[in-house]
Amino acid sequence: MIDLAKENVPEARFYHRNILTMDFPESSFDGIISVYTLWHIPRENHPTIIQNFHRMLRNNGILVLNTGVFESDGMSEFFGEPMVWSTNDPMKTLAAVQNLGFEIIYEGVLK
Numbered sequence: 001m002i003d004l005a006k007e008n009v010p011e012a013r014f015y016h017r018n019i020l021t022m023d024f025p026e027s028s029f030d031g032i033i034s035v036y037t038l039w040h041i042p043r044e045n046h047p048t049i050i051q052n053f054h055r056m057l058r059n060n061g062i063l064v065l066n067t068g069v070f071e072s073d074g075m076s077e078f079f080g081e082p083m084v085w086s087t088n089d090p091m092k093t094l095a096a097v098q099n100l101g102f103e104i105i106y107e108g109v110l111k
Contacts, residue, residue: 019049028056033064038093043073043086046093051100063102067093 002014019034019041032053038046053063068087076083088096094107 020045022052022056024056026055027058027061029061030058031062031064032057035064035066038065039068039072039087040084041086042084043088046088047096047100050097050102054100054102062105063097065093065097 002016005012005014019037034049034053038049041049050063050065053065057063067090068085069090071087071089071092073086074084076085087093094104098104
């Protein structure tokens with residue numbers, strides 16, 4: 001995906017990092033987009049990841065985050081590959097996001 005992004009936005013800088021150990025400085029970003037990500041990481045790690053997002057965002061920075069639509073935990077095969085599925089109930093994730101200091105601008109299903 002980074003190679004494709006470089007083709008489409010050659011002037012941008014791209015980083016390949018482990019979401020569990022990202023170490024960008026505080027207030028590094030105006031926005032962070034985490035789409036189709038958290039539900040493939042064990043949910044006990046989600047608060048730490050979201051807290052790190054908060055730390056890396058500038059004041060008034062925006063986090064775009066999507067989650068699963070129900071609580072789940074397990075493994076399955078996805079297009080022939082083992083895949084982790086680990087999500088909290090969306091309301092638990094929303095509460096965790098708020099407890100970590102984010103203001104909710106929009107919650108719901110985007111169409």
